[in-house]
Amino acid sequence: MPLATPDVRRHNLGLVLGRVLEGAGEARADIADATGLSRGSVTSLVAELIDAGLVEESDVVAPAGMGRPRTMLVLAASAPCVLIVMLDADHATAVAGTLSGEELTRVSRRHGRPMGDPAAIADVLAGVVDEAAECIAATGRRIADVCVVVWAPVGGTPVRVLADTDLDWGEVDLLGLLRARSAALTAFEEAGGDARLVPDSDVAALAEHAAVGGDTLLYLKADSGIGGAIVLTDEVAGTRVLGAALGHLPVVPDGTRCACGQRGCLVTVAGPDVLLARSDLGALAAAEGLTVALEAFVAQVQAGTEPAAGVWRGAVPEIARTLQIVALTVAPDVIVLGGFAAALAADVDAVFRTIQPRIARAPVLPVAPVVGSALGADAALRGAQRDARMRLLSDPLGI
Ligand SMILES: [Zn+2]
Known part of the structure; x- marks a missing residue:
């Protein structure tokens, strides 16, 4: 009889590898203490991970007092x-990192936002993928996981971009377009790899949740359009993320017609393109890209410069009302604002507090704080890396 089923062994390999990734050098005894596994089991699991080329022994550290020297892993x-x-509204970027999150190479290029032309964007994207892959190959490593993050909703089978208003896309099979152009992606898939396509807000929300904690997190991100996600955690199901199209909540009755067909969506009154146009920053966005223009917008709002400051004052109640509708539905512990809104979260928090429904002066639900993202522009990247690591740790010998 085997001592452990394959599932248990896989789980324990992931536990041990996870400790090695998180630690700054762990000895076998440390791992046994931290995981509750026996020292014999840890020794055997570490041997398998060393054979698989995932773990290696490093320094031998002399003991502080009595005891044997310890070999770090x-x-x-x-x-x-x-x-x-x-892929966002400005850039195509490929980032290769180790399983412990160390960045190995980053290739980024502006794609020039050719509207309604997915093939032109896929050309640029395939270029950065293949260039990053060549750098990885030169280090003797292989690619264990490929995750394509888009600033747009995704769905369907096979998974595809459903619509991207920043790039004027309808349904686009981005993985298919990339596959036809990228030798590295083709090689990865021919070797049995399974490239994934995920929306940025889902993975960014996971990273924010890992950073701030709590059971339920509501995430709203404003950088090109407005997106969002809800992260739920419970002991039975673990951590799950629900996509939430917060930009298309119709918050203004009979408002302006949105590209989605509804009237009065949040993006029509608080979307970055709208705010920049009203603040006379549209030309800067066209010339230098959205990121630069939004940085200028935030700086002007913080300095009280008109018209940006007034435009923002007008948008804040719409964002706060949108958050309120969702907060009364899912009762988050914390609300995190990402994108350019992160730097201006205190304004939203102040208004959010004043509009809470109260009965006998008490709010009908605990009022969650609205805070700015601490992760900044790297939230989606960090979340995607975290997600990839969790997937790989679920079956380390399959890496
Ligand atoms: Zn809409």
Whole structure:
């Protein structure tokens, strides 16, 4: 009889590898203490991870007092890496990192926002993917996971971009377009890899949740359009993320017609493109890109410069009302604002507090704080890396 079923062994391999990734050098005894596994089990599991090329022994540390010297374990120098590919309204970026999150290479290019032309964007994206893959190959590593993050909703089978208002896309099979152009992606899939396509707000919300904690987190992100997600945690199901199209909540009755067909969506009154146009920053956005223009917008709002400051004052109640509708539905512990709104979260928090429904002066639900993202522009990248690592830890020998 085997001592452990394959599932238990896989789980325990993930536990041990996870400790090696998190630690700054862990000895077998440390791992046994931290995981509750026996020292014999840890020794056997570590041997398997060393054989698989994932873990290696590093320094031997002399004991502080009595006892034997301890051999530290670290992620193997040639262990496979994770490739995160990101497409936003300005840039195509490929970032290769180790399983412990160390960045190995980053290739980024502005794609020039050719509206309604997915093939032109896929050309640029495939270029950065193949360039990053060449850098990885030169280090002797192979790619264990490919995750393509888009600033748009995704769905369907096979998974595709459903619509991208920033790029004027309808349904686009982005993985298919990439596959036809990228030798690295084709090689990865021919070797049995399974490239994934995920919306940025889902993975960014996971990273924010990991950073701030709590059971339920509501995330609203404003950078090109407005997106969002809800992260739920419970002991039975673990952590789950629900996509939430917060930009298309119709918050203004009979408001302006939105590209989605509804009237009065949040993006029509608080979307970055709208705010920049009203603040006379549309030309800057066209010339330098949205990121630069939104930085200028935030700086002007913080300095009280008109018209940006007044435009923002007008948008804040609409954002607060949108958050309120969702907060009364899911009762979050915390609300995190990402994108350019992160720097202006205190304004939203102040208004959010004043509009809470109260009965006998008491709010009908605990009022969650609205805080700015602490992760900044890297939230989606960090979340995608975290997600990839969790997937790989669920079956370390399959890496
Ligand atoms: Zn809409």
